[in-house]
Amino acid sequence: MxxxxxxxxxxxxxxxxxxxxxxxxxxxxxxxxxxxxxxxxxxxxxxxxxxxxxxxxxxxxxxxxxxxxxxxxxxxxPMQHHILFAPLPVPQEYPDYATFYLAQMLWNDYAAVGNKPESSSNRMAxxxxxxxxxxxxxxxxxxxxxxxxxxxxxxxxxxxxxxxxxxxxxxxxxxxxxxxxxxxxxxxxxxxxxxxxxxxxxxxxxxxxxxxxxxxxxxxxxxxxxxxxxxxxxxxxxxxxxxxxxxxxxxxxxxxxxxxxxxxxxxSSETDSLLAKLREISIHPDLLALSKTLQADDEPESEIKRRKTEYFSAVGKERLALAESIMQLSRPDPFFVVDKGVWTKLLDGYPVNTSGATTAEEAERQMAILRAHIGDILAAGFPQ
Missing domain, CATH: 3.90.1200 (Aminoglycoside 3'-phosphotransferase; Chain: A, domain 2)
Incomplete structure (x- = not known):
């Protein structure tokens, strides 16, 4: 350097x-x-x-x-993998390979609900x-x-x-x-x-x-x-x-x-925070007009549903239920950030053991364990 x-x-x-x-x-x-x-x-x-x-x-x-x-x-x-209020997991954020791998998979599930990268809400963000x-x-x-x-x-x-x-x-x-x-x-x-x-x-x-x-x-x-x-x-x-x-x-x-x-x-002032600035900008007349234009260009609901069905038919309806429950966090607050805090809370609090998993195959086995417990996870009130 x-x-x-x-x-x-x-x-x-x-x-x-x-x-x-x-x-x-x-x-x-x-x-x-x-x-x-x-x-x-x-x-x-x-x-x-x-x-x-x-x-x-x-x-x-x-x-x-x-x-x-x-x-x-x-x-x-095209927006590719970019979701402003759901930054991609990166290895530096997690203690081991398997935890990072699982966070990536959970992010993929979250992104697949509503085709988030290409949605008008993400484009607006x-x-x-x-x-x-x-x-x-x-x-x-x-x-x-x-x-x-x-x-x-x-x-x-x-x-x-x-x-x-x-x-x-x-x-x-x-x-x-x-x-x-x-x-x-x-x-x-x-x-x-x-x-x-x-x-x-x-x-x-x-x-x-x-x-x-x-x-x-x-x-x-x-x-x-x-x-x-x-x-x-x-x-x-x-x-x-x-x-x-x-x-x-x-x-x-x-x-x-x-x-x-x-x-x-x-x-530390809420009024000076980044999210406060973005909220302030969002009510500008030009941005309100742009929001309507972007919404008009959203994919038809039938196509969004087809994509979701195709994706979750491969990974399981349990993971769909978990992704949709996480999505509920942003419904009352479109500026809610789904990041490491959400994935860590989920993985730290439930029965997966990532410490010895060093390959994708071993991490997938931990995902299978997590998937089997998703019903219990949601019943316990996650992600509240």
Whole structure:
């Protein structure tokens, strides 16, 4: 990670007047043109007509355009595995492989009821998030104009373990696959790379320190200005912002919540919470109109029922009953978050033993035990 910090410093020295992709011209020169980075072309976004693509002369317009791309994703394009208020389980949240595996299966069941990813309620949730990012967050992630006047550095955008070559001593020898590279605001370049994949957020303090130390050491070696604390603070926000707008992460709600706290502080006031902000946005006339439009585009009830029947005929009616009971939590409160707390409460309180299960087959046996007790679980009042 220290070497990546040094590599990033080298990129920071390549400054261009605009934010966009660098394209070679017929005369052998280069121009900064429309931005072809992942946030503008992944997930079918290359066909969206109403997304400003640059080149951009201001950071705020660039960030706002990415939030607009997320909004149009929610309105028009497939939502894949994304459910804003039901973040996917990830291994780091659970004590062992089997518990994580069971949480994944329970999440799949929950997502299958009502085809949640593609539902108008989920699309509306992401629309609210996009409005929130554009209206509340963009102003917090801009560096002063006096600093951006020096130009915008080059960013790789796809730093993964597959694209980084190292020697026997783990020194970086080359970085490949620059297809999505573009110029970016400095704070975006300063974001600690997510490894092994760009969708991963690096939160380990030692890794973050190593990356930043590599950058600072290289800058100091050349007697050049060092980033201040505000640069690093904004880079923390930008890393989460980019995960959200690129639509490539697994736990969008947690990234959004963390971003809110970084921007506004960890206030204990309910009126200042992220969910309070989203509720406030939801009653804006534009959002109320959008909600009706999205509802009109929902799949027919017959198709939703067919999908549900097909899925649960394979995993069992007991798991359907459990998934529907969990779904009841969000009926009175559409902003209820179904996350690790729900799955942990279920798995910790009932007769499954995951400690010795290290394979998918062993985890499936524990799921069979859980399935056999679902009737008792519901009779006992879960998920209240």
């Amino acid at each position: 220290t070497h990546l910090g040094r590599f990033t410093w080298e990129l920071s020295r390549l400054k261009f007047p605009l934010i966009g992709s660098i394209l070679e011209q017929d005369d052998g020169g280069y121009n900064v043109e429309d931005c072809l980075s992942p946030g503008y072309i992944f997930h079918g976004r290359e066909d969206l007509e109403d997304v400003p693509r640059g080149p951009f002369s201001q950071e705020s317009i660039y960030y706002s355009s990415l939030a607009s791309a997320l909004l149009l994703q929610a309105e028009q394009l 992401y629309s609210l998030a996009a409005y929130y990012l554009r209206g509340e967050i963009v102003s917090h992630v801009n560096l002063p104009q006096s600093e951006t006047s020096l130009g915008y550095p080059l960013c790789h955008h796809d730093l993964s373990t597959q694209n980084i070559f190292v020697d026997g001593d783990f020194n970086i020898t080359c970085v490949i696959d620059w297809a999505f590279s573009s110029t970016v605001p400095l704070a975006q370049l300063l974001s600690t790379p997510g490894l092994p994949h760009p969708r991963d957020l690096t939160t380990d303090a030692a890794l973050v320190h190593a990356f930043r130390s590599g950058f600072v050491e290289e800058a100091a070696k050349h007697n050049l200005p060092l980033p201040g604390w505000r640069h690093w603070e904004i880079s923390d926000m930008v890393s989460r912002f980019m995960l959200l707008v690129r639509f490539d992460a697994l736990q969008d709600y947690h990234h959004l919540h963390s971003l809110h706290q970084l921007a506004f502080g960890r206030s």
